Amino acid sequence: MVGRANVGKSELINALLRISIGGSAHKVLASHIPGTTMGLSGIPLRRFVKALVPSSGAQSHDRQSYLYDTPGVFSNKSIISYLTNEELKLAVCRKRIKPFSFILGLDQSLMLGGLGRIDLVEGPSRIFVTIYSNIRPHFTRIKRADDLVERMQAGEKTILQPPVGDAERLKWFPRQELALEHEFEGLHKQHATIDVVFAGIGWVAINGLFPRAKIRVFSPFGTGVCVRPPMMPFEFKQASPHMSSQRKTPS
Structure with missing residues (x-):
């Protein structure tokens, strides 16, 4: 999962997990402060079967494939790149x-x-x-x-x-x-x-x-x-x- 910082990548993964398994296991950190995703967080793809293929009733036994949540890519065209942490709390939606x-x-x-x-x-x-x-x-x-x-x-x-x-x-x-x-x-x-x-x-x-x-x-x-x-x-x-x-x- 690759994208700009603070566009909701981690929260999208959490939403899919809530649909599939209630979100209690392998929940990833989502924050309104850009840059909080550290390193690569891997989640087995089989945990997303219910969310991604809801009508099929499919059960995945694939234990080799993972979805990785990655740190956001920063852009000099994003206005929030000029803000301090204190200012981000005012500007970014929580x-x-x-x-x-x-x-x-x-x-x-x-x-x-x-x-x-x-x-x-x-x-x-x-x-x-x-x-x-x-x-x-x-x-x-x-x-x-x-x-x-x-x-x-x-x-x-x-x-x-x-x-x-x-x-x-x-x-x-x-x-x-x-x-x-x-x-x-x-x-x-x-x-x-x-x-x-x-x-x-x-x-x-x-x-x-x-x-x-x-x-x-x-x-x-x-x-x-x-x-x-x-x-x-x-x-x-x-x-x-x-x-x-x-x-x-x-x-």
């Missing part, structure tokens, strides 16, 4: 994500700490965003978002967390740079049209019915961001007033 829907207005920014930012620069007066991330979102005007980023880069503590730490940590943290600009059409009021992905920390689904919108997306060093078709297009919940981009948030 349980199932509960998505929330918000309103993002024209000339406003959606900020995921100092790790991600989406600006609505052209288009309708508002769009709807559904956030899948452990990081508390902050909504503000684009001009104020620029000011918050500058203050953080100068070493001042702000609402943009992570990063966390003293002034030197904040000054050292990679500067937010433009990762991409994207123009798209809003195809449905209730169904997402696109996902904006921030590698390692989550994604934002965008929906609304409009002929054209343009967004600018920022991240540390401008890395780890992409746009894709929506993974979960039907999760939008009507944004209530207190979940809108107009909500008051301390500076």
Whole structure:
């Protein structure tokens, strides 16, 4: 089992074991902290028969084949590679994500700490965003978002967390740079049209019915961001007033 760090390889193996044998034997370590899988953990393939071939009633007597859980492969395109252990606890999900829907207005920014930012620069007066991330979102005007980023880069503590730490940590943290600009059409009021992905920390689904919108997306060093078709297009919940981009948030 080979893949990027912290994508759930160990937990996938545990889920298969729970289906097959209840998960009590040969359970592998799964953690929200990247890099916790040490060495190679081998589990006999015969323990997965019930999970992988559930309708066959097959019984495997193969004692020579194993599935190995391997340490994750780190990528410089993953935003979490810039985080300390303390910051990882804030950024990385430790349980199932509960998505929330918000309103993002024209000339406003959606900020995921100092790790991600989406600006609505052209288009309708508002769009709807559904956030899948452990990081508390902050909504503000684009001009104020620029000011918050500058203050953080100068070493001042702000609402943009992570990063966390003293002034030197904040000054050292990679500067937010433009990762991409994207123009798209809003195809449905209730169904997402696109996902904006921030590698390692989550994604934002965008929906609304409009002929054209343009967004600018920022991240540390401008890395780890992409746009894709929506993974979960039907999760939008009507944004209530207190979940809108107009909500008051301390500076």
